Amino acid sequence: MNKLNGIRLNHRKNTENSPTEEFHLPARVKIPMSMTMGASCQPLVKAGDMVKVGQKIGDSDAAFSVPIHSSVSGTVTAISDYRTASGAVCKAVEIETDGQQTVSEEVKPPVVTDRNSFIKAVRESGACGLGGAGFPTHIKLNPKTPVDTLVINAAECEPYITADYREMIENSADVIGGIKLVQSQLGIKGVKLAIEANKPEAIKKFTKMAEDDDSIDIVTLPSSYPQGAEKVIIYNSTGRIVMEGQLPSDVGVIVMNVSTVAFLCRYMHDGMPLVRRRLTIDGNAVSDPKNIMTVIGTSFRELLEYCKTDMDSVKKIVAGGPMMGMSIPDADMSVVKTSNALLAFDRYDQRKTSACIRCGRCVRVCPMGLMPADIDRAYKIKNIEELRKLKVMLCMNCGSCTYVCPANRKLAETNQLAKTLIPRK
């Protein structure tokens, strides 16, 4: 089996041995109504309402939506407009906390009798992919074609981030529990728990825990970026190739993030929906990098200040990893379900872009085997036919090409722009 291309990054997993710290309850939270892929939710509460922890405060009838629950108990002060990291505007529910964290009566363990009730329960949990992309979990767990393999994505291939790693070390029983849950509900035969080689502790731990279970296979992935990309992790753990235009379920695979399965396990026991999450706070402007567990809706600024960040020196804040995360315009944005990391830097890339020297580094590193330098040229002359031939639509924006380019050309960005030229069928 050929290995797919990848790049060696400086991992900077500074927080891998920092146990998760519980963040104090913020005085107010702002919960955006759009956190996941798909339609944004309509607020179910209005200013002045009292809310409790776990109470549903936003939902939508759209097929691709996930309900949103209050992460705190307190009073709704306003329903405001909120600009998300991707630039879209949605509503946000602002809540002043009462410090009691009273749990809502709605919160009780779900009753699961068959696959339908399981999928329904998963939707009600508000779960989405916690690795960053935020794909609605209830849709992922309801594939149209039969699935025989569950791949658990525990690669965490981006630098800095250790949130999934801490989940594996601190809540390993939940991880295994979640795997068994999904396995039994969907009737899946084999499980591949795929962990990158730079996490030997986690590999050791799960190899021991899965010793007596023949259906769970621990896969050690090479320590090269991007191992966690869906098509890459499927190929490297099962050898199956997800063809252009196919979904993983078309080749009999479902890929789930390791923290997501662990969350599902806890939800089945206590019925508490997704209202808290762990995120890694790091970056060279952060003096005291940490892993923090906090309620959804916490302001990024409070977290950064808590981690002793000199806010005056910060020039760039990234929500997510440094390779695929989004730089945000405002430190007062909120922690959402998909926030796996918060990075603050006191500098940014100021190099000028120069001419392509045809060194071929971008071609060498592309995990999909694309030729970014050629796409760059075809994009410049708007040659749509050529862009189609070069299969620019297969680019997953992992950023490896931009990262290695000695001329500092923004190749990954160009790929995304080139995609917009190709008319959708």
Added chain:
Amino acid sequence: MNKLIVSPSPHDENYMKTSGIMLNVIIALIPALCAGCYIFGWRVITLTAVCVSSCMIFEYFSRRIMKRSNTVTDLSAVVTGVLLAMNLPVTLPYWMAVIGCFVAIVIVKQLFGGLGQNFANPAITARIVLMVSFPSAMSHWIQPASYEYDAVSSATPLAMGEGAELPSYLDLLLGNVGGCLGETCALALLAGGLYLAARRIISLAAPVAFIGSLAALMAIAGEDPLYHILAGGVFLGAFFMATDYATTPITFKGKLVFGLGCGIITFVIRKFGSYPEGVSFSILLMNILTPYIDQMTRTKIFGAKEAEKNEG
């Protein structure tokens, strides 16, 4: 608090810049240059200095006249200057070297759009232009270790007639033979090439295919393969010209094809042509074929469906 900078991902930076790559190439050329200096004397240094400085000056002014950004700092002109110098006989008059630099930088490189846009290797093309313009000056070889430049003329190993006493392998390895000032010491060139490969600046695909195919063909033709790869400009061409980014194919497969083509053409010229040396011509000819090789050796895209035939 500052205004936050918002830019598309990735936000992590890599520190290998164009100038860093060029600097590594210069470092890799130093052993061969030192060897040349030891073999042919101090004029190696002055000739190289003339080439480097005139290349930089041509680069600066041609960019200025064309109202383009200044690119002297990317060091590519320095590399061209050193490479061109290494392709010249040590006795070449300075003004001829300056003409070579003009051809390399202004005509071959900048008129086609500058770094990365030129279709032919500037140093190789300049050498060929000088060779056809000043044939006697460009084939005025002096005996190694002779510091009186005009005293003795000698032939390069490849131009030696039948019956002449050929230099030993050791002399060829150490460069103790007549030839261009930077091409004679195979050992120093090999060291530079391996350094670049170890730093992952170049791929060894083209050099190995080039040297390998030339040796194989020479062996089949009944010639001494080792002699042919060590003599002349094979090592300089294979490691430093057949690996030039702008003028050779991008993919591994393409580089193999390129090297193979260079080996075959060099063999044909040396064996059947009237020129004793064929490396420059072979690389230039393959430079011209590079866009076609690139078209035919594209990468295999992961999970891509075959293009539908009736499309469009």
